[in-house]
Amino acid sequence: MGLKARREREREALRQVIMDAARELFVEEGFENVSMRRIAEKIEYSPTTIYLYFEDKLSLLYAICQETFAKLAKRLEAHEREAADPVDRLKKGCRAYIEFGLKHPNHYKLTFITLPQHPKGPGWKLEESMGMKAYGHLRASVEACIAQKVFRATDVDAVSQLFWAAGHGVTSLLITHKHFPFVAKNQLIDLTLDTLIEGLQQ
């Protein structure tokens, strides 16, 4: 009967409630500054209940990041369809990536800046799934630019990694050195992307 199915649904619902509460706290106050007890308090369960749904605190964060980065991949796909011109598409994709990082600094920190090694188990697969997928989008845009001969360089991976490095550099610098007197964010982002494209065009 539908009993088992209903229980399964309820289980999944609580799992989602935990993730939503945890995400809100993590994003607001940072992963390290949020305790399991605070998450539990927020959802009005005992702290140990969380351990019935997630192996430990890190696994909880991983699950949240999976969700968030699925969103990023989707957003990149959307940008891919929007722009017909490959250069424009590349630029918009990079911009989306950077702005995503700035909007979700804690998720970005976890997955791209400090990858904490999970002491046990099969290890951290996010990079191989969501992260790789995101890189695939970037690579496709670059490949289009090279195919249309608007870029001088021909090594698709080198150029892709150049864009990733620059985008990552801007993003992580703005995130981790909040107090540094940076110029306006948008100015720095625009200058970065424009300079790269200008320098690559033949």
Next chain:
Amino acid sequence: MGLKARREREREALRQVIMDAARELFVEEGFENVSMRRIAEKIEYSPTTIYLYFEDKLSLLYAICQETFAKLAKRLEAHEREAADPVDRLKKGCRAYIEFGLKHPNHYKLTFITLPQHPKGPGWKLEESMGMKAYGHLRASVEACIAQKVFRATDVDAVSQLFWAAGHGVTSLLITHKHFPFVAKNQLIDLTLDTLIEGLQQ
């Protein structure tokens, strides 16, 4: 007599012993995974002794980072004297920065990647001292390029931060994503610097 001076010297010596022990542990196992008690054990003092020399754990980390910044600044100065041409100087400086990071990945991680925010307010900016000095060297090179009108852009800080971001991006990506199928390190570094300079030249 020289008593006070000797005591001062001894105090400074123990302070340095603490910093050396802490740095070694931090670099080996990461800031979060090293407790004050473990540092104390290593130097064979009680944990509270450390608090006679450093306000708290983060202050200890900050002091260590100051030292690292100082080393980097010195190396940048050396490279600065070598090259007369401003573009060449800028390139060599960036290269030195990146190679410093790749050669001391754990120090780099500690000072530029993992550096957490100090909760005791905004008066703590590491960037105002040693980090600023390093940034100053970069800025001077960029300023020379702009003064000699080899660069199109005129905002010295924006361009400086562009180079910092790109250099940091390459460095941190190579350090933290060791298993990713990057192209050859030198290829990526060269492409990055050449593309930036090409894109900025008028």
Next chain:
DNA sequence: ATTGATAACTTAACAGCGTTAAGTTGCGTG
């Protein structure tokens, strides 16, 4: 209808953390 299993959830506790208040020791000066 009673029993028994099973799943969901809680209580209590452990070991360790950063940090502080209070206490102890040893030494140079009066």
Next chain:
DNA sequence: CACGCAACTTAACGCTGTTAAGTTATCAAT
């Protein structure tokens, strides 16, 4: 010899992530 001060330690507080054991409710089978 006694005082004061500096260096250092002991003991404790209130946290933390996590686990073992215990409770409760619900469904299946006798």
